[in-house]
Amino acid sequence: MIWLKENALGWEPVAEPAIVVDHLVKCFGDVEAVKGVSFEVPEGRVLGLLGPNGAGKTTVVRMLTTLLRPDGGNARVLGIDVKEDPQAVRANIGLAGQYAAVDENLTGRENLVLVGKLAHLDGDEIEARAHELLEQFALEHAADRISRTYSGGMRRRLDLAAALVHRPPVLFLDEPTTGLDPQGRNDLWGVIEELVARGTTVLLTTQYLEEADVLADNIVVIDHGSVIAEGTAAQLKERMGSTVIEITLRDDDGAARAADALVPVGTASRDGKLIRVNVPGGAGARSMLEAVRILDGEHLDPATMVLREPTLDDVFLDLTGHTTADSDEGEGS
């Protein structure tokens, strides 16, 4: 396939995007877990694949990394079809998974050497590469310790290092920071940013909008196996209504009355005693004041009132009508 780009002189051929996903389908028994997902990741860019648990994120990643065979559609990594030549795809990708896939009974160094051997690096290159990565990921001091003794953050770093041993130009990160403390998360973000700065193409799945915000050039939101939104983080947030007022009442009854009364302020939704009002961009403080007046006029006595930026939960609430916590049926795998 030839990819064309329009410029001042007309159409010119350009390199195909590093990852091309074209109407990808995967079924597990009767359940269609991925229903015709399409997107592209240009070379050297980061795509954030967002979605609640069970949305199909991991299934998409597993198809792109040749762990699962697609039931329909096509996917190409660096122009190589994942169905036709999976072995060639494998030679060009790195995968770091949801749970750190390191051998707990091997040392950090041995884990990297193992991957180096299995990726068929030259014998004398393997030790050097392992050493280099241990240094880069601040694991040098623990290089010869059994990795079972590592902290969660160290294991994630080792897992990511293992994914990089054979210098893959395309990297898949499936929820790379889930379960990490803020420090560990920041460290890992720094590493990913550096890799991208040096030309690696990254596909990242995450449940944290913040993470996608920091790392991703583009975001694709999927739910129930379909793409439901696409754009930059800024574009997605704009969609949400830029600010959220969260009000907790003292009982459900009061909350129901408050939700009705707050309609002039913005789009209000109620969950038990909790009310969430999406208010138009830039008007947060004024809307807050208005909400206070309305509640006071209705003689309603809120327990808490918070004005905050939209979170991923708000994104999902807006896009899908449910929060990430609601759909917890697990990834179809």
Add this chain to the structure above:
Amino acid sequence: MTTVAAPARATTRVNRGHAVGDAITMAWRNLLNIKRNPQLLVFATIQPVIFVVMFRYVFGGAIQGSLPAGQTYVNFLMPGIFVQTIVFGALTTGVGLADDLSKGLVDRFRSLPMARSAVLVGRTLADFVRNFFVVILMCVVGFIVGWTIGTDVFGLLGAIGIILAFSYALSWVFAIVGLTVKDAETAQAVSFPILAPLVFASSAFVPVATMPSWLQGWARNQPVSVVVNAARSLTIGVGPTSEYVIKAIIWIVGIIAVCAPIAVARYRRAV
């Protein structure tokens, strides 16, 4: 954290002729695992040692009477203990594979440009090496409690060879179990009901002639008995040795021929 090296585009090469090298790499990794967990090896050998002592000194007197004249129970028992040990040892193949699957390691291996067969071949090879050491240790224990070889050193080596070949075949059976249940505890739980009738309704510990007639047909021809009989006749020197050995080889080859392709197919599909 210091600078991360630039990933050059498409530096890796795809070479498809790595089946042997990759299998050896995987065997190295699995042997390192065994070395790092010596307690597993110790527990795997303590149980058969207890069996040797218990059967030899507790049940030996009672069973002695059912043996053909001139045979001692310890000589009858040792080949049975060997086979029992490696049968239960084969379980670790399945448990280890299930463990790799549940921890996501198999995902890593499957996303690497390595030979598809290497995970299974490497695992069964490592278990073969492990079994080799267990069998050597068992020999030593046997000699301490009075085991004697009625034939010669070639008989003993032949018996050990058949027992190890059988252990390798069983590794493939339990590879299927491990790849099917996908978690270590379940693999262990599922395996015991398969193993118990094989090991105990066999000629491993008692002469088949002492069993009820409906059981004798099974007990005489099932693989554990056949392998035990072959090892026994090779070390005692009584019985139709070549017939037993041929039957044992047929079982071993048959099990590998059936189970290895099934295991490889399951590995390819395992998620």
